[in-house]
Amino acid sequence: QKEVEQNSGPLSVPEGAIASLNCTYSDRGSQSFFWYRQYSGKSPELIMSIYSNGDKEDGRFTAQLNKASQYVSLLIRDSQPSDSATYLCAGGIRGNQFYFGTGTSLTVIP
Amino acid sequence: DTEVTQTPKHLVMGMTNKKSLKCEQHMGHRAMYWYKQKAKKPPELMFVYSYEKLSINESVPSRFSPECPNSSLLNLHLHALQPEDSALYLCASSQDPGRDQYFGAGTRLSVL
Numbered sequence: 182q183k184e185v186e187q188n189s190g191p192l193s194v195p196e197g198a199i200a201s202l203n204c205t206y207s208d209r210g211s212q213s214f215f216w217y218r219q220y221s222g223k224s225p226e227l228i229m230s231i232y233s234n235g236d237k238e239d240g241r242f243t244a245q246l247n248k249a250s251q252y253v254s255l256l257i258r259d260s261q262p263s264d265s266a267t268y269l270c271a272g273g274i275r276g277n278q279f280y281f282g283t284g285t286s287l288t289v290i291p
Numbered sequence: 292d293t294e295v296t297q298t299p300k301h302l303v304m305g306m307t308n309k310k311s312l313k314c315e316q317h318m319g320h321r322a323m324y325w326y327k328q329k330a331k332k333p334p335e336l337m338f339v340y341s342y343e344k345l346s347i348n349e350s351v352p353s354r355f356s357p358e359c360p361n362s363s364l365l366n367l368h369l370h371a372l373q374p375e376d377s378a379l380y381l382c383a384s385s386q387d388p389g390r391d392q393y394f395g396a397g398t399r400l401s402v403l
Contacts, residue, residue: 213389224381224394225334269333273389278347279324281333 184208185272187282196291200257204270204282207251213273214246216255218266219284225269229255260289294318297382297395305403306372312398314365314382322388323365325357326381328397334381340365341388372402 187204194200202216213232217225229244231237231253237244243256253272257264270282296315304310314323322341326334339347340359348357354376356368365382379399383392 215391224379224397227391227393230391271392279336279339279389279392281335284333 184211184274184278184280185270185282187270188285189283191286191288193288193290194260196260196262196289198260198289200260200264200287200289202255202257202268202270202285202287204253204255205251206253206272206274208272208274209248209251211251211272211274214244214253215271215273216242216244216253217269217271217281218264219269220266228268257287260287262289262291265289295382295384295393295395297380297398299398300396301399301401303401303403304369304372306374308372309368309370311369312367312380312382312400314367314384314395315363316384316393317363318384318386318393319362320384320386320393321362322385322390323359324383324385324392325365325367326383328379328381338367339388346388369400372400374402376400377402 185206215230216228219225231244231246241258245254265288267284269284298313325337328334337351338357343359354371358366379397381397382395385392
């Protein structure tokens, strides 16, 4: 069983729309969650981290954590073509352990 | 400043060679990580150093040998690699284990 599961996509949205990315995790002891963006041929770039239940907003990005449902999501408002990338969900599990989901490929269509 | 520097950017080596990958951060982070990433796959955790001590080794073959000379530096020594070890090797660091990780640009390794 994978520790972190993610919709593999691909996901396509028109420019200006909201993109919704989802992730579930299996270990209830997980305490920290992260969203990374990775452009082709580049390294992952941290977008958001979230540690407690609820929403966390940063500019056009909102991360949501629901520990009861073991669910993490990322909303991208006013999507831009430059947002086209692979988005990786990651969870900090059992202290130092850190697992990535398989990633969701997002394409924003101009 | 969230910069993690990795050298070299590209490396080609034969199966009998010995080489090393280097990683450096000056953010005062106390945890450093090595990942391996194959094309169209997520990064896979290889090693974790916490406060300069190896805390996690994810069943990585002994032909990969990590070293943490001090709190700012992390090396990955490579010996007798196989062609299937060709991948992007990523270094990351975080303030403390389990916190936000920041990645370097990676070393793209090809084993011939």
